[in-house]
Amino acid sequence: MKTLILKTASAYLLPVLLVFSVFILLRGHYLPGGGFVGGLIAAIAFVLHAFANGLKNTKGLLQFHPGFLMPVGLGLAFLSGLAPVLGFDDPFMTGLWLPYDVPVLGSVGSALFFDIGVYFVVIGVTLTIIFTISESA
Amino acid sequence: MLTAILLGFLFALFLVFTGKFFRGKLAVLSALIPAGLFAYFASFISKISAGEIITKTYEWVPAFGVNLSFKLDGLSLLFSLMITGIGFLVFSYTASYLKGHKYLDRFYGYLSVFMAAMLGLVLSNNIISLFVFWELTSISSFFLIGFNNDSAASRKSALTALGITGLGGFFLLSGVLLLGSMTGTYNITEMLSMQEAIAGSEYYILAASLFFVAAFTKSAQFPFHFWLPAAMKAPTPVSTYLHSATMVKAGVYLLMRFTPILGDHPFWNNTLIIVGGITMVYTAIHSLFRTDLKGILAYSTISALGILVFLIGLGTKAAFLAAAVFIMVHALYKATLFLVAGIIDHQAGTRDVTKLAGLRKVMMPVAIAGFLAAISSAGIPPTIGFLGKELTYEASLNFGTGTIIIVIAIVLTKIFLLWAGFAAGIKPFMGKLPEAQKETKMPGLLMWFPPIILAVLSILFGIFPSLIESAIVKPMVFALGADASEDHLALWHGFNTVLLLSAVTIGVGLLLYFLVRPSNKLEQKVAKLEFISPRSIMEKGNYYFVIFSRFWTNVFQNGYLRNYVTSIILFLVILVGYILFGHQRLVIDHSQLAEITAYELVVALILVAGVLYTVFTKSRLAAVAAMGVVGLSICLIFVFYSAPDLAMTQFSIDTLTVILFVLVLYRLPKYLSLSDYKMRLRDGVLSLALGTIICVLALQVLAEPANNEIGDFYAKNAYLLAHGKNVVNVILVDFRGTDTLIEISVLAIAAIGVFGLLKLRLKSTDRTQ
Structure with a gap:
């Protein structure tokens, strides 16, 4: 499926889709979206790139195995839950919030970092499964 | 106190990274940990004997009432001292026993995890954390029994032990949850005041039965006793530590801890008397048919555990006093005998008691330790064993109902235990040194010194019972719910029925020792009856279960x-x-x-x-x-x-x-x-x-x-609470965040599964294994 049009388009689509996925991730707190959908969209962006340019090129672009995103995301999510225990002596997963709103993002708290963790895990899981299957099938 | 308990776990973790330094001469340094802990717990003796109870609570899961709550009273103090004291000797002994073993560091790691779990178990004041530590002892003992993991027999014994104690753990969890819902608390101290309400509850029988199964599996009571002799495949330090002095007593500890809560009820007392009675007589007689030193000791250990269960069942003040003393007696002499058996195995290369004789000529200090332990186990004065036996007889004589049967059972048990102690502690050292063992050498100091210490303590406490009387024994009886402040321990009680029974026991026991020698013939005779033993029945059950599972799997999966x-x-x-x-x-x-x-x-x-x-x-x-x-x-x-x-x-x-x-x-x-x-x-x-x-x-x-x-x-x-307007997302990342955390973990596991299945293409020869 290496058509010139798709190949050319994918070079522009990948960054656009990735930015879109981050946008979906961040807006999740107020409007439809969130880490899970964001992660899926990011994964689709990479899969599209792989379809157009071949798996090797996508892997070369990524520089590391997508599986590494799983422990990173899990760690981030877990730490965001652990932060109140370590820092404030509150029970696990208590929400912590900055007292003021950050421009663009709105109110920022531990839940945002949790969602970013989910985002990374979903990208890692989806890409690991798809890359592994397409390599060995 | 939390640090004291966690120290063993931390040390095990530390060994993972620094293990290679501890394989050599430094290994003996690890004995400093139990030594330090022993000193720490010993420092509480004066406070505890003054009647104080020390409690410490750390919040863990406050929403469900699960706390890391610890209590140090007479009962837990005695167990803590035993765990750390014998632990210290076993740690030092191991340095010499397994010298140069390539996994020595791993062994120390398992051993310290076990020690920490055991400490946590006896100090827990919350039944949930008690259960967690209980399971940890089962798991660490699995690794210790299967330490020689290249031997199939060792792996099988480890699995048997894990299967039986794991089953018990399941029953303990059920019992703990049932008791928790009956009383509305998981705190042991709070339960103490609810004894009447618990005894009157319609679930009392069920709760008590669940605790019974847990305790009987852990403490190898009939019909679950067979895992213990099989567990003797473990290296001797493990047998000494787990299978005589500490872990197998965890079941006894559980029964003692819950005596003031569930006890004083006919169901409780009768069950314990019957099960303990059957176990002590059945296994004491069994020890007669063994030729392996550790086999003899294993059966006599089960019998001693039976005596303890039986004494708890009697439930009188005299019985608690006897149990408190007998726990110490047994820990001291049985650990000594196991260490001695280990030395013989290590130096002479065999544990077959029919082939061993005259070893005193090459290892006098070991022979002395074996002799002292044997007379303590036989209850010959002036050892502490004599004291324990007197108290046991007194408790049985004054029980009231069915005295004759009870006394006959206990005397019979003691006679056979005398035989077992002599066969393991004295027989290998007497007579002429056989040709095959002329080359046997004296073991190193680290090996023969620990049994000597224990054996000397047996004598010392016997001559001066005041050393342990108010410091350890009385606080422990108090923790069991009886006040023994008026009683005094002494070797001499005057001429009475108890002394007569003692004399009969020693006389008949010695006669038996000189008449019946351990022999292969006896062992073969009993092997013919093996097919109706609980072990064979359980194994047959397992066999059919495997067939059934295979059928089930083939149909549905x-x-x-x-x-x-x-x-x-x-x-x-x-x-x-x-x-x-x-x-x-x-x-x-x-x-x-x-x-x-x-x-x-x-x-x-x-x-x-x-x-x-x-x-x-x-x-x-x-x-x-x-x-x-x-x-x-x-x-x-x-x-x-x-x-x-x-x-x-x-x-x-x-x-x-x-x-x-x-x-x-x-x-x-x-x-x-x-x-x-x-x-x-x-x-x-x-x-x-x-x-x-x-x-x-x-x-x-x-x-x-x-x-x-x-x-x-x-x-x-x-x-308002989560600062978000998208309710779906707020539920996912905040209200039900823990669920999401678990879900993404599952996702990651699934991805690793796919990766593993497709990438790890094993060669067909590897796959069959």
Whole structure:
């Protein structure tokens, strides 16, 4: 499926889709979206790139195995839950919030970092499964 | 106190990184840990004997009343001192016993995990944490028994021990939860005041039975006793530490700890007397038929545990006093005998008691230790063993009901225990040194010194019982719910029935020792009866269970996805159908349903067309594309009914699913018609049935009065508590964040599974193993 049009388009689509996925991730707190959908969209962006340019090129672009995103995301999510225990002596997963709103993002708290963790895990899981299957099938 | 308990775990973790430094000469340094802990716990003796009880609480899961709460009273103090004291000797002994072993560091790691778990168990004041530590002792003992993991017999014994104690752990958990729901607390101190309410509860028998199974499996009581002799495959330091002095006493500890809560009830006392009685007599006689030193010791250990259970069952003050003393007696002499047996095995190369003789000529200090331990086990004055035996006899004589049977049983047990102690502690050192053992050498200081210390203590405490009387024994009896402040321990009680019984025991025991020698003939005789022993029965049961499991697995999990799906759907249809049509009146509330609009109708038609096309098309690619159409139509329905989050996710998932299918489809062989007409008909009927059931279920749910309490709570508090306006997302990342955390962990595990299955292509020779 290496058509010139798709190949050319994918070079522009990948960054656009990735930015879109981050946008979906961040807006999740107020409007439809969130880490899970964001992660899926990011994964689709990479899969599209792989379809157009071949798996090797996508892997070369990524520089590391997508599986590494799983422990990173899990760690981030877990730490965001652990932060109140370590820092404030509150029970696990208590929400912590900055007292003021950050421009663009709105109110920022531990839940945002949790969602970013989910985002990374979903990208890692989806890409690991798809890359592994397409390599060995 | 938390540090003291966690120290063992921390040390084990530390060994993971620094293990190679501890394999050599530094190994002996690890004995500093139990030594330090022993000193720490010993510093509490004066406070405890003054009647103080030290408690410490750390919050763990406060929402469920699960706390790390610890209590140091007379009972836990005695056990802590035993665990750390004998631990210290075993740690030092191991440095010499397993010198140069390539996994010595690993052994120390397991040993310190075990020690920490055991300390946690005896100090826990919360029954949930008690259960956690209980399980940790089972797991660490599994690793210790199977330490020689290249021997099949060792692995099998480790599994047997884990199976039996794991079963007990399951019963303990049930008992703990039941007791928790009966009393409304998991705190042992709080339960102490509710004894009457517990005894009057309709669940009392069930709760007590659950605790019984837990204690009997751990402490190797009949009919679960057989794992202990099998566990003797472990290196001798393990047998000494786990299977005589500490872990097997955990069951006894559990019974003692719960005596003031569940005790003083006919069911409690009678069961313990009967089970303890059967165990002590049955296994004491059994020791006569063994020729392996450790086999003899294993059976006499079970018998001693039986005595302890029996004494707890008697439940009188005299019995508690006897139990408190006998625990110490047994720990001291049995640990000595095990260490001695280990030295003999290590130096002479055999543990077969029929081949051993005259070893005193080459290892005098060891012979002295063996001799002292043997006379303590026989209860010959002036050892502490004599004291223990006197107290036991006194408690049995004054029990009141069935005295004759009880006394006969206990005297019989003591006679055989005397024989076992002599056979293991004295026999190998007496007589002429056989030719085969002329080369045997004296062991190193680290090996012979620990048993000497223990043996000397047996004598010291016997001559000066005041050393332990108010410091250890009385606080312990107090913890069991009896006040023994008026009693005094002494070797000499005057001429009475007890002394007469003692004399009979020693006389008959010595006679038995000189008449019956351990021999292979005896061992073979009893082997013929092996087929009716609880062990064989359980093994046969396991064998048939494996056959049954294989049959079950082959039928339901035969590797064909279609069969899995069929059985899942069939089960679901039958279960849900039975509930829906069997029990409930079907109500479909038409008035609640919204008007059907034109665009909904169009999407529904596309959906149906997509499904039909998927089913009937001959091309796989077309089927996948049609599935995609179905998925997207469902997305549209989500959008119509204002669930944009769901629609977005479903949309992405559908895209990815189609991609995955296409990736795999490329590699499949050409389309073949594998199923016949009948199979397709069956599958069609099944699918229709499932669809109908789900449809009826959905309509039925609508007819129920809606309960929106939870939804309202989320909607109201999403912004106030969690600063978010998208309720769905707030639920995912905040209100139910822990669920999400677990879900993403599962996702990651699934990905690792796929990766592992496809990437790790084992060679066919590896795969069969």
